[in-house]
Amino acid sequence: MSLSDTADNAYPAASAGSAPLVSVQDLTVEFTGNRKASALSQVSFSLQPGEVLGLLGESGSGKSVTLRTLLRLHPERTTRIGGRIEIAGQDVLALKGRALDAYRGGVTSMVFQEPGLAFDPVYTIGQQITEAIRAHEAIDRATAQARALAMLERVQIPQAKRRYDAYPHELSGGMRQRAMIALALACKPKLLLADEPTTALDATVQIQILLLLRELQRETGMAVIFVTHDIGAAVEIADRIAVMYAGRIVEENTVAGIVGQPRHPYTAGLLASTVDGSDRGKPLSAIPGAPPNLAALPSGCSFAPRCVNAGERCLTERPPVVAAAGERLACWHPVVPLAIAA
Secondary structure (H helix, E strand, O other): OOHHHOOOOOOOOOOOOOOOOEEEEEEEEEEOOOOOEEEEEEEEEEEOOOOEEEEEOOOOOOHHHHHHHHOOOOOHHHEEEEEEEEEOOEEHHHOOHHHHHHHHHHOEEEEOOOHHHHOOOOOOHHHHHHHHHHHHOOOOHHHHHHHHHHHHHHOOOOOHHHHHOOOHHHOOHHHHHHHHHHHHHOOOOOEEEEEOOOOOOOHHHHHHHHHHHHHHHHHHOOEEEEEEOOHHHHHHHOOEEEEEEOOEEEEEEEHHHHHHOOOOHHHHHHHHOOOOHHHOOOOOOOOOOOOOOOOOOOOOOOOHHHOOOOOHHHHHOOOOOEEEOOEEEOOOOOOOOOOOOO
16 A cells, blocks of 8 residues: 555645745764764755655664754764754754753654654653643643643544553554654644654554654645655655765755656665565665765765765765755766756
């Protein structure tokens, strides 16, 4: 069963010339603990209200680091952040104290990969959603409780009133993820960050959660950044896809552009390694080698040691990100060159 069998893949387009809700410019993140590592390097992208961006790549490519940086979740003492993040008109990297608390959950919320770790095990699901609402809005407890219950019903949790009084460990994985979505949306954020929200779920529940996220996104008009290593999930939920490798965005385009005509050899390799029912019995295609050590990145293109198109220049010079007609590409020898008007 495919999501495409149950709903179309159209999202409301932002009006021409409207200011982006999210603007990330030259974002760099370096972890400076016992072992230094360059987690993100010159990451730039923008997102309009109501738009869904998929971040695609292997584990360790920088997807989750990007989301956590947007929400300012990294420990400041051991993290060095450069560049600029502007969301809903706010300079996120300049926020402190109460302003930062109001931003988290109020303007931007996150659905974590493992909700069992995100929820506090000693409080009920309903208590945690209620307190989140009251932390952001000056309303009485009864009103917050009523909204929390309504959110649980909205995310289609069966017997919502009973689950309101349940502890996280008493819910199944799929219901915990629905409760996590209810918590994330309780204060009506403008931006939702979804960090591989279906990874730990079985196939049927994955489809249900993706359908729910897509329905809620359309209903609320919020923007979404959806992190995944599953190309199928990205295709079904996103408007645009940004492919990440070794802390950089190496290609960005519409879903149709990424799937129909991948330009970066890494993107082409990811697509070639995807299997479906028609591939039963056929040998798997895999990208050779392994992702680089972020503590010792090569001087040239990070993908060069694994790339079939790599030349001498790839080993010594890091390719810049070139933008044209809504597409972005960082590659000296792309599978299909980026068309740049003269």
